[in-house]
Every structure is written in C-alpha cells, then in structure tokens.
Amino acid sequence: MSKPLTIVMVHQGAELYGSDRSFLSALAALRERHPDALIDVVLPEPGPLVDLVARYASRIQYDENGVLRKKKLKARPFRTLKDMAFSWLRFRRMFASYDICYVNTVVCVAAIMALRLRQRGSYVHVREIPSKLALRVFNTMLKFSRASLIYNSNATAGAFGLRGTVIHNGVEVRGDVTSAAPRSVRPLRLAIIGRINPWKGQQFVLDALATLGRALPVEIRIVGAVFPGYEALLSQLQHAAANCAQRVEISGFTDDPSVHYQWADFALVPSTLPEPFGRVAVESFAMKRPVIAAAHGGLQEIVVDGVNGFLFQPADDRDFVCTLERAVATRATEYVAMAEAARQAYLDSFTERSYMNAIVNCITPDDGEKPMPDQAPAASAATGIPQ
Known part of the structure; x- marks a missing residue:
C-alpha cells in the first residue's frame, strides 16, 4: 500500500475575509481529491476561520511570528525580525516531512523563506500587489524560495513579473439570488x-x-x-x-x-x-x-x-x-x-467549483486520480505579461 500524501498549508490570518475564504476553498479541494491525505494547517492565531478549517484539516498548528505585519515591524523591528528567524527555523524543520507545502499570500515570510531547501512540491499563492519597494523585497524572496507561484489575477502576475500560473478566485453563493428591488423614486x-x-x-x-x-x-x-x-x-x-x-x-x-x-x-x-x-x-x-x-x-x-x-x-x-x-x-x-x-x-x-478544480489540478497534477466534477478550463500560464 502506498504511503498517504502529506500536505502542509500555511495561511496569514484566521478571519473570514477574501483570502481566508479562498484558502479554505483550496483546503476543501485538496481534502476532496485526497480523502486519505494527512493535511496539516498552520495559522497565526485562533479565529473564526478555525472551526471551518477543522472540517478538512488533519491538524491545526499556530505560529504568530512567521507573518510580516507592518505595524508590528515598525513598533518592534529587532524583536520582530528575531521572532521571524526562529519561525523560519521551525518551518524549515517542519517542511522536510511533507510531500507538498502550500503557502498562501506573500506576507507568510518565514514559511516562504523555509521553502528554499525543498526540491519540488512547494507552492506560494500570491494574492497581493505591493508598493514598489515592498514588491522588490517580495520578488527577491520568491526567487530565493524557488517555489512554484500561483497568482490570483493577470494583474498580480504582471506586477511581480515572475513565471507562474494564474487562477482566478471563485466564490460560493450564499443567500438567495434575487433581483434587486425595482427603483422608482428611491435613491x-x-x-x-x-x-x-x-x-x-x-x-x-x-x-x-x-x-x-x-x-x-x-x-x-x-x-x-x-x-x-x-x-x-x-x-x-x-x-x-x-x-x-x-x-x-x-x-x-x-x-x-x-x-x-x-x-x-x-x-x-x-x-x-x-x-x-x-x-x-x-x-x-x-x-x-x-x-x-x-x-x-x-x-x-x-x-x-x-x-x-x-x-x-x-x-x-x-x-x-x-x-x-x-x-x-x-x-x-x-x-x-x-x-x-x-x-x-x-x-x-468565477464559481467556487471552478476555482477548486484549478487549484487542486495545479498543486497535485500527477496524482493519477480522477478529476473533480465540473472540470474547470485549464489555468493560464503567466509570464509576467497581463493577458
């Protein structure tokens, strides 16, 4: 019997904003495709996202020091960098035992830097368009990591200019889909x-x-x-x-x-x-x-x-x-x-299913398993030039 797939997924928050929900969709897609896999999730702190993650994750761990927070860096720069260095060491040891490492957003700096020693199976999902100075820093960091890059839009891919795959986010419809109330004299x-x-x-x-x-x-x-x-x-x-x-x-x-x-x-x-x-x-x-x-x-x-x-x-x-x-x-x-x-x-x-299909086929493309239902069109390969 073959060894179950092992996956670790790192995310920068624990709320329920856009990147949090997209991370949850990616996690759900991997669990659906690989029901027997060991899927560990690392979050910076507890929050509303945790209960939803727990439906799909094998284990949830916490590391608050690996995420770059601008306010924290300004307030305590040396302490922040020291904590991040220790977080980098923890991630480096942790990542050695997984088949696939997926890091969601570029502010997960310690995790991204820890991907450097891996030969394959490393992914960074880029969801930001930083300012020019920050962009140069993150660009250098992503090159150093040698990870495969996933972008959430051609605009993001164009800003970074590094080769990767563009996968547009998808969302789940929540609530009844109804037409807007007719306007007569109302604002x-x-x-x-x-x-x-x-x-x-x-x-x-x-x-x-x-x-x-x-x-x-x-x-x-x-x-x-x-x-x-x-x-x-x-x-x-x-x-x-x-x-x-x-x-x-x-x-x-x-x-x-x-x-x-x-x-x-x-x-x-x-x-x-x-x-x-x-x-x-x-x-x-x-x-x-x-x-x-x-x-x-x-x-x-x-x-x-x-x-x-x-x-x-x-x-x-x-x-x-x-x-x-x-x-x-x-x-x-x-x-x-x-x-x-x-x-x-x-x-x-932009359906959630099309996003889930694209993500799972990008991260585990050669697993030999059947595609998920409602197969999405192939994601576009980004060369840094918006399509």
Whole structure:
C-alpha cells in the first residue's frame, strides 16, 4: 500500500475575509481529491476561520511570528525580525516531512523563506500587489524560495513579473439570488463591502460625495472592520459620514454579507490602489448585482464597463461622480440586462467549483486520480505579461 500524501498549508490570518475564504476553498479541494491525505494547517492565531478549517484539516498548528505585519515591524523591528528567524527555523524543520507545502499570500515570510531547501512540491499563492519597494523585497524572496507561484489575477502576475500560473478566485453563493428591488423614486443603493483601510476607498467615496456629489440620489452602506490598532480610521470615516448629504450606514464585519448584496443595486469597489483580484466584485456578480469599480488591477479582468457594471478612473473624484451619475440614469431594462450579464460572468468564470478544480489540478497534477466534477478550463500560464 502506498504511503498517504502529506500536505502542509500555511495561511496569514484566521478571519473570514477574501483570502481566508479562498484558502479554505483550496483546503476543501485538496481534502476532496485526497480523502486519505494527512493535511496539516498552520495559522497565526485562533479565529473564526478555525472551526471551518477543522472540517478538512488533519491538524491545526499556530505560529504568530512567521507573518510580516507592518505595524508590528515598525513598533518592534529587532524583536520582530528575531521572532521571524526562529519561525523560519521551525518551518524549515517542519517542511522536510511533507510531500507538498502550500503557502498562501506573500506576507507568510518565514514559511516562504523555509521553502528554499525543498526540491519540488512547494507552492506560494500570491494574492497581493505591493508598493514598489515592498514588491522588490517580495520578488527577491520568491526567487530565493524557488517555489512554484500561483497568482490570483493577470494583474498580480504582471506586477511581480515572475513565471507562474494564474487562477482566478471563485466564490460560493450564499443567500438567495434575487433581483434587486425595482427603483422608482428611491435613491440608488451602493454597498461597499470589505476591510476598512486607507486604500480600499471608503474615505475617498465620502469625500467625493461631500465635495462634488452632494446632489446625487444615492445611499451608501459600508460593511467591514479595521485591523486592531487602526480604530482612528473608523472614527474618521464615521465623521465623514455624518457630514455627507446622502444617507450613509456603517456596519461592522459580517461573515455572511449576502443580505447587504440583496439590499444593494450595485456593489461599489472604489480602491485607490490596484486590487490584486477583487473578490467583492465576484461575490456581487454571484448575487446578480452589477459592480461600480476603480479601473485598475484585477478588477479590470472582472468588470466590463457598460456590460456588467461601470468603471471609473482610480482616485479621480470627478470621474467617480460622473460614473455614479451614469448609474443613477440607467433605465430599468438596461439595469436588468446588466444584472443578468453579471450573474452569467460569475457562472462562466468565477464559481467556487471552478476555482477548486484549478487549484487542486495545479498543486497535485500527477496524482493519477480522477478529476473533480465540473472540470474547470485549464489555468493560464503567466509570464509576467497581463493577458
């Protein structure tokens, strides 16, 4: 009898945001394809993700020091680097006993560096488009690791310029897929869903409305939370909301945002820096809601202007307000066609099953087992040039 496959999977968080859910889908896919495999998972700390991971993992371990956190590095640089070095030694010893090592996101620095001594079976899933300086550092780290790279979009692959495989994220539909409530005289409903941070664009939206779009008949719902220690961002956003002519509702993180997509006419993704992928846009499509998005990064691989949503120039408040005016002026029949196109784009390219198939066929391509149901199209090989 052959020895069961052994896999270790390392992730940077334990919440239920986009990268967490994509990690969980990858884990579920490997468990489905390899029911007898030993699959160990390493997380930085306990959290809401743990109970879901426990359904598929053989064991869960914790290592909080292997993940690069900008705030922690600034506050205690020498202690942070020392802790990371010890984490690197632990990962190096650990990885020697596994057939496959999968590291999710480039901020798992200690784990990525520990892949160097492995001959094969090492994968890093790149889900970030860092700033120029950070990009050079991560680029050097990935080259040093000699791991096979998986990118979440052609935009991410193009930013790094290293050979790898592009696999677009897929999402599971949660909640009932229904059409948006018909508009007559009510304002246009816009939902901004996801982590609250400076580059996600929540503040940009409220500032643009306050200066140029005060007369626009829209309602805004912001759903998300800040990282611990960044509560000042939330206070600033709440202050801007109070000064906005439109109704703005701010609610905290939820692990099931379907009710907010059902409320909305459009999901709004106003990121001021390029989104590596744009999971919120795909979730919105799955719920039959078109998207208004900044035209950069992976969002340009999802949203087609005038077909399944609208695009505007990133961080351009005038173009943003003009785009909202286009959305407000959209006739009912045009909106229905746009919503149908959004749903079809999800079904064609962004289902969770298509993502799971692509991931498992990339990581364990030569296992000799039958393909999973609903085989996805082959993932594209990335050369660093967006396709």
